[in-house]
Amino acid sequence: MATHGKLGSAAVRNVRGSAIRDLLAITDRPGVISLAGGLPAPELLPTERIAAAAARALAAPSSLQYGLTTGAPALREVVHARESAAIGRDAGSVVITHGSQQALSLLAQVLLDPGDTVVVEDPGYTGALQVFATVRANIEAVPMDGDGMCVDALRPILERGGVRVVHTVSNFHNPGGASLSGERRIELARLADEFGFWIIEDDPYGRLRFRGDEVAPVAAHTDRVIRLSSASKIIAPALRVGWMHGDPAVLALVERIKQGADLCGSSLTHAIAADVLADEPWLDAHVARIRSVYGERAQALHAALTERFGDRLTLTEPAGGMFLWGEFGDGTDTAAALPAAADAGVAYVPGAAFAVVGGHSTALRFCFTTAAPEVLFEAAKRLATVL
């Protein structure tokens, strides 16, 4: 008997499980106000509008059949029109994916060989870090400030060579909260043209702006961007409808890999998403309502934390999205304090969970979407008893 000792490929051994999911297991208990998740507010999920779209879709048997690997044509069309308007020119090819997480995963497989360098923001989006680890890329980090990724710190990495991809969450960063400034978007695009890398512009939150003016996407400034977005935050995560658009040659390779990954998406949820995304008056009103509610909650949490912690805690000023990022100036270890916080009835994600190269031990991420203002005030009060 000659069994192989190893269980699991090098790919899986290179990937850590989601630290956040492990944390949620610690903090998911009755009475705990959780600001640790990253879910849309359940009361804002448009069940009736989706039920109407589902009923229409199910009138046609084609909505239950296999679909095209690139996604339902009607959905691709509405996405192409929306994204072309957003970037002010033709959006290129569109591939519908199973949430924008699948878009990231497919792009990593298409663009990166083991050992190729991908640059990410630090703190980083954990879903991207997992994907880049799976393809065994060399991950380099650049810091963020209030204007997003510090693009100046990118040039020395580029000059060392081997950079194939730069990943950025350009609007309302998860977890950092900040958005990439307009100037930096232009500079990042210029560097992509100069050095020939691909930018993955990961933008699930862009429509959730509740303060300030829209800023043109990085994809408005260069063809070397594959831009990702999703219906998860503006309609519903359960549709599992995300998309990418950009260079047709890259997207043709994505299609080839997606055939093997899952053949195709769901014709049913694609039909529902196409119906709802094309209904602009309804969608605009719905998104306006989400923005208004999230804006109120973000402001409430910011005010409550400022009241309780004052200068000890530096907070981002959220202009959109779902997250608030804080940093204690007095050395408070947020990971060490989490069990006590859960005992006091409040949960957050320690900054260390988003570290690319270590650090962020005094930082923490709050999600403000799922609790009403009075609950957020109570959460800040509880937190002040332990931190």
Added chain:
Amino acid sequence: MATHGKLGSAAVRNVRGSAIRDLLAITDRPGVISLAGGLPAPELLPTERIAAAAARALAAPSSLQYGLTTGAPALREVVHARESAAIGRDAGSVVITHGSQQALSLLAQVLLDPGDTVVVEDPGYTGALQVFATVRANIEAVPMDGDGMCVDALRPILERGGVRVVHTVSNFHNPGGASLSGERRIELARLADEFGFWIIEDDPYGRLRFRGDEVAPVAAHTDRVIRLSSASKIIAPALRVGWMHGDPAVLALVERIKQGADLCGSSLTHAIAADVLADEPWLDAHVARIRSVYGERAQALHAALTERFGDRLTLTEPAGGMFLWGEFGDGTDTAAALPAAADAGVAYVPGAAFAVVGGHSTALRFCFTTAAPEVLFEAAKRLATVL
């Protein structure tokens, strides 16, 4: 300006696009009777039952929210119960996947490093060949006969070493039509225990038996099986609900890779699938109807082809599934003849599209599910004018 010359990773360069999809583009034109696809009969898709399940699911906002990476608990439970009954013991862990194609893709990433050997059947399921090429495995082929994979041909490959995985479509093979005999299932399981490889038992068609007795799955005979199946062929492809079950340590690694691949499946289609799969009286009657219709169509196509081609064409005797496999004994080149066949108004897939190491140039695959008997007779008549 220093752009990288290469476009696409080694993984994507190693994968050929689906030859079958390219063929469908040639043959997909008005007036052509297509026996080239692999779709369930559209008139048997249960739109009303699914609409009822969707309406029930949409009464709860949780059906629109993110779900667990392993799938909705209610769906995992019903699958666990069904699969435990099928293999006559506890089915192990269950992970719900985006169709069984995603199950294959995730398992390939978890079980295979570049250069590891995976053994497949020849002719092969093209979706599996794509996935194994993506992870740059070394693919070895064993032939099939009327009793499925020739398990005797496996031992010399195993003795050379390096085999991590054996993939088998145990029931009503796509494209080969045959099922693995009960004796060979036991022998394959014994070899897995002796040599320590993993068996991927890929069984999307097992419930579509219209002749003969059920045979216990390979997973009934050893723990070294990860068994895959799907709701696509018995309910609807658009749910994108497949599953795998088996060894908990392997499935824990699958979960870790799936987080990065797509975070989670659709809570909505999981709720629909759980509702329908748990409704056994309805499901049994529905599957009985599919079996009856497919059985009638398989028999009609077999009879029509036998009448037209006689001894020149050796056909499988289908006992279930969706496909009929034929081989011309007189050297007819089925790929070369396809354009003429399309001109005559009928399409099939040439055997060469399923070749793992070349060959099958005189073979062809017919899908009998989507045409009524009289249409199948007409297709055979047209085919006889060119082949």
